[in-house]
Amino acid sequence: MSAAPIAPADLRGARWRLRLRNARGFARRYASRRDGLVGAAILLAFAVLAIAPDLFVGPLQTVTTATGGPLEPPSAAHLLGTDESGRDMLNLTLHGARISMVIGLLATLITIVLGAVIGIVSGYVGGRWDQVLMRVTDFFLVLPTFVLAIVLAPIILDIVGTDAELLGIRATLLVIVVVIGLTSWASTARIIRSQTLSVKERMFVDRARVIGGGPAHIMRRHILPNVVNLIVANTVLTFAGAIFTETTLSFIGLGDPFAPSWGQLLNAAQEAGAPGLGAWWYIAPPAFCVVVVIVAFTLVGNALDDVLNPKAGLRR
Amino acid sequence: MSGRYLARQSAQAIFTIVMIVLLNFLLFRMMPGSPDRVNPRNPNVTVEQREAAKARWGLDKPLVPDQLVAFVVATAQGDLGYSMKYQGQPVVEVIGDRFWPTILLIGLAELIAIFVGLTLGAWTGWRRGGLVDRVGNGLSLILYSMPYFVIGMPLIIIFAAGLGWFPTSGMLTAGATYSGPLDFLGDLLAHLALPLATISLGLIGGYSILMRSSITETRNEDYIATARAKGLPDGKILRSHAIPNALLPAVTLIAINLGYVVGGAITAEIVFNWPGLGTLTVDALNSRDYPVLQGIFLFLGVSVVLANFVADIVYGYLDPRVRR
Numbered sequence: 144m145s146a147a148p149i150a151p152a153d154l155r156g157a158r159w160r161l162r163l164r165n166a167r168g169f170a171r172r173y174a175s176r177r178d179g180l181v182g183a184a185i186l187l188a189f190a191v192l193a194i195a196p197d198l199f200v201g202p203l204q205t206v207t208t209a210t211g212g213p214l215e216p217p218s219a220a221h222l223l224g225t226d227e228s229g230r231d232m233l234n235l236t237l238h239g240a241r242i243s244m245v246i247g248l249l250a251t252l253i254t255i256v257l258g259a260v261i262g263i264v265s266g267y268v269g270g271r272w273d274q275v276l277m278r279v280t281d282f283f284l285v286l287p288t289f290v291l292a293i294v295l296a297p298i299i300l301d302i303v304g305t306d307a308e309l310l311g312i313r314a315t316l317l318v319i320v321v322v323i324g325l326t327s328w329a330s331t332a333r334i335i336r337s338q339t340l341s342v343k344e345r346m347f348v349d350r351a352r353v354i355g356g357g358p359a360h361i362m363r364r365h366i367l368p369n370v371v372n373l374i375v376a377n378t379v380l381t382f383a384g385a386i387f388t389e390t391t392l393s394f395i396g397l398g399d400p401f402a403p404s405w406g407q408l409l410n411a412a413q414e415a416g417a418p419g420l421g422a423w424w425y426i427a428p429p430a431f432c433v434v435v436v437i438v439a440f441t442l443v444g445n446a447l448d449d450v451l452n453p454k455a456g457l458r459r
Numbered sequence: 460m461s462g463r464y465l466a467r468q469s470a471q472a473i474f475t476i477v478m479i480v481l482l483n484f485l486l487f488r489m490m491p492g493s494p495d496r497v498n499p500r501n502p503n504v505t506v507e508q509r510e511a512a513k514a515r516w517g518l519d520k521p522l523v524p525d526q527l528v529a530f531v532v533a534t535a536q537g538d539l540g541y542s543m544k545y546q547g548q549p550v551v552e553v554i555g556d557r558f559w560p561t562i563l564l565i566g567l568a569e570l571i572a573i574f575v576g577l578t579l580g581a582w583t584g585w586r587r588g589g590l591v592d593r594v595g596n597g598l599s600l601i602l603y604s605m606p607y608f609v610i611g612m613p614l615i616i617i618f619a620a621g622l623g624w625f626p627t628s629g630m631l632t633a634g635a636t637y638s639g640p641l642d643f644l645g646d647l648l649a650h651l652a653l654p655l656a657t658i659s660l661g662l663i664g665g666y667s668i669l670m671r672s673s674i675t676e677t678r679n680e681d682y683i684a685t686a687r688a689k690g691l692p693d694g695k696i697l698r699s700h701a702i703p704n705a706l707l708p709a710v711t712l713i714a715i716n717l718g719y720v721v722g723g724a725i726t727a728e729i730v731f732n733w734p735g736l737g738t739l740t741v742d743a744l745n746s747r748d749y750p751v752l753q754g755i756f757l758f759l760g761v762s763v764v765l766a767n768f769v770a771d772i773v774y775g776y777l778d779p780r781v782r783r
Contacts, residue, residue, distance in 0.1 A: 285763060287719050290740075290756055290759050291756065293744060294486060294752050297747060298749075390609075394726055394729075395726060395744065396741065396744065397744075409609070418619075418730065419627045419628075423613070423616050427613075433609060437604035438600060441600060
């Protein structure tokens with residue numbers, strides 16, 4: 144064995160080879176999960192629809208550009224019928240995919256960043272900080288967060304007003320994003336904290352500390368990479384929850400009628416009395432999409448959890 | 460039971476309730492409808508009423524401690540203020556009127572869902588990987604992914620609008636006169652059937668998944684292997700060895716989640732226009748009746764904490780391992 148120091152280039156190469164091998168192993172294990180693959184395929188299809196709904200059905204129809212009569216059942220001209228102001232349901236549902244998915248994605252990002260940062264800091268720093276952060280986390284875990292969201296959303300909306308916008312997203316939707324993020328990070332923080340507690344005790348963390356690594360450096364370069372698996376699996380499951388919450392909040396009237404998500408469409412259907420009129424085509428498309436997407440996210444999330452979670456092997 | 464466990468759980472519950480009251484106070488001052496900001500703009504509010512509100516909440520004194528103390532004292536005495544929409548009616552009364560319809564609906568739905576969900580979960584978990592498991596668990600997952608209104612709306616289309624078996628909304632037929640208690644009960648049950656089915660179906664999915672994983676864990680325990688080695692029949696092992704042990708964590712989790720069900724069932728009440736806390740919440744939301752919203756939040760928050768507390772204590776009593 145040569146005692147010559149390893150060249151940085153070699154080290155980098157070795158690191159990439161290791162990553163590639165890990166990725167291959169992950170792909171192989173994930174591919175053996177049929178439910179995970181089905182879920183991923185469904186999500187891919189919805190992602191394509193969400194990125195470019197205009198390609199399939201043209202721009203979002205409004206009350207003035209509606210192409211049909213009110214509440215028409217499905218026909219050749221309108222494959223999924225029309226709503227109470229004559230808008231094509233296929234058009235609305237595909238555009239709803241984009242809005243629901245974007246809100247879900249943004250809310251998930253807030254939830255995961257909050258949860259991961261609080262979890263890692265709480266677990267690594269420990270002591271009084273841990274005490275305080277975990278009390279707050281427990282409070283959010285115990286609280287009926289959905290009710291808190293209902294109370295928070297109108298208050299924030301009344302404060303910022305409905306006309307404000309950021310990056311072209313209207314305030315109403317942003318408020319939903321923020322409210323979902325603020326009320327759902329607690330379980331992520333708990334999971335990440337417990338993993339951080341076990342990673343922290345490992346030898347390489349001690350070594351990093353001994354050679355002078357500060358807490359911020361250790362958390363970023365040593366703890367984070369070792370909890371990232373959990374974060375990924377948790378992100379996908381959080382996404383399912385975010386879409387569920389968004390749909391529910393929009394349904395009770397907190398959505399934006401000018402950017403109709405699936406929940407907002409169902410709210411409009413309820414307001415128009417569609418269930419009592421038997422207008423199933425108004426309800427079935429958005430309802431179907433919501434359920435399929437949430438199931439798909441759950442399937443992928445569970446498969447990822449089993450594949451990535453180090454304890455999964457012990458569970459069965 | 461050790462006193463320390465009891466003391467720790469009590470301390471946590473009290474801390475959480477204090478936090479809820481504080482949050483309620485903060486939100487109450489932040490909101491656009493806070494007493495000092497809404498009243499000057501409202502032509503229906505007289506100068507005397509404004510002065511009374513000022514004195515009542517101590518609005519001319521500092522936020523902390525005077526206003527906070529006034530708020531906490533009022534809350535502790537059960538005074539949650541007055542509804543803005545239902546002119547002058549105390550919030551406690553408004554909530555009280557809507558309390559029993561929700562309890563009736565959710566209580567019955569819980570009973571059905573616990574029975575059906577746990578049975579389904581025990582069955583699928585015991586046959587893990589088999590056909591029963593795949594169909595049962597798939598069904599549970601789909602039900603679990605459905606918001607209540609997504610279950611309820613199709614039920615209305617099929618059974619109320621289509622077949623005409625049940626009324627579409629309300630708790631009782633409006634303006635109906637009843638010849639006797641049976642007549643009344645029949646009308647109530649007809650209105651109750653669909654919302655009850657909706658909430659039960661929504662809960663069954665989650666409970667079944669919970670019980671399935673609980674049963675799966677007990678399946679690997681030594682006492683199950685012992686029972687098998689004794690030559691007990693499969694069904695007997697499930698009934699007398701696996702289920703009793705799997706039931707404890709499942710039932711505890713259900714008890715802990717009891718409070719959330721009330722919040723989640725809001726949309727089911729909306730779909731069927733059931734006169735409970737859910738429709739009250741959304742009415743208050745749409746008319747920005749903040750005192751009522753705050754009252755609902757406080758009520759549900761405290762109920763959840765108490766339900767949690769009782770579940771923790773009972774669990775700790777039944778399973779000494781939790782009392783670390």
